[in-house]
Amino acid sequence: MHYIKIKRIVLAFFFLITWSCTDREAIIDSLETEIDTRSIQFKYDKFSDAQKESEKMKRPLLMYFTSDGCGWCLKMERDVFSDTTLQNFINENFICSKVYLKRPAAVMKTKDYKKLNKSKLDFMDLYHLEAAFPTFVIFDTNSKLIKKESKYMDIQEFVQFAKDGL
Template sequence: MIHTRAALLSLLCTGISFAAGEGWSTDYEAAKKEAAGSKKSLLIDFTGSDWCGWCIKLNDEVFKHDTFKNGVKDKFVLLELDYPQDKSGQSEALQKQNEELAKKYVVEGFPTILLADEEGRPFAATGYEPGGPGEYVKHLDTLLEKRKARDEGFSSAEKLEGAAKAKALVGVLEGMELSDSMVSTFYVSTIDAIKQADPEDSTGFVKKQAAKERLTKFEGDLNALAEKQDFDGALALIDKTLKEGGMEPEDTQRVSHMRSLVYAEQGKFDEAIKAVDEAMKIAPESEAAVQMDGLRKQLEAMKAHGKPAE
């Protein structure tokens, strides 16, 4: 009995949870420490275990199987960050940790699977993939090569100077195919090195980063106004941002498109449809324009039936 109790206490202390699946940790700091000690990478699963259909599917088709467990045991420390609707099985400390990490990694959907180094810096991102556990292990092995490419790229760039160094570092960042938010959060020192090596910004990277940061701030401010139902304030912010200019056509289109969503939220369908048309004209061949065309049809249908906007 004493040994059993000690074993249970040990599991609690190390963050291993059988609710998360045998071999999965739920403790971020403990997982990073284990990854550093074992020279493995982190596999972080952002999941909604009791509501997210694709998360449940990924767990049932891949994570539960021995083929997966045996295929990753020598390469990854497994970390599950769960966001269930029923949080009764989670401590307040665990919930707080998970919420902070969702913000830190800017998680926008579930499941999100990140591969990261022992410091928690992501180097690859994925999600559900069909094919079962064997194919998923092969998929992860391919993504694991991104860490090798990253580290070798950084090492090679250190031997260069000036614009050549900046170009090499930009190539490394782009090669990981991470979101802009993840790059700006976890690779600050690399971005600083690019700026120092290439003050003239011959790669255009700094300009693009500034534009992305500006767009991120705009969206954050717009969301804050939307939460307060301050529609006039939201429209004023959109107009101000467009008047300031300095954005790429697709970013300008993205900002302009927000006007249609504000009008739709108010049930002003004529204004919303007009705003969609104006936004589509900015970059008619863009992927966003195709999506806007679908929105326009929805707005037409809601206008015809007098339905409020969703």
């Protein structure tokens, strides 16, 4: 009798583990905290699309370059971009673009890294941008580079950077 109880517990535990491993990715993808939903509206990932919208809306373009494994980027996204006043200011005055560079640690600064990100790195070279993250660039409506910065900025610094770009 005791053996049957143990067997049931083990089977229940096995099914629970199997279920949680099978749906884990779907569950993780569906989890969204309030802080994840409040942010600057980075609507464009292609420069050409953002550039067209910038011209059409007559607003400067703010580009944000980020990469996986960038702790300072994550800190800015969580601590700075989540500020409601900052969001309103940026979203009302800029067209925003987020450029994500793939950066697996094993291939940093190798030919594979350059192949992975060729068009984005070519773009950065064209505007003399460092491959340091986070990097922020402001272009006017004619795609002329106005301001760039490659570092973590707190809310006040980021607001000042944006105001200087207007």
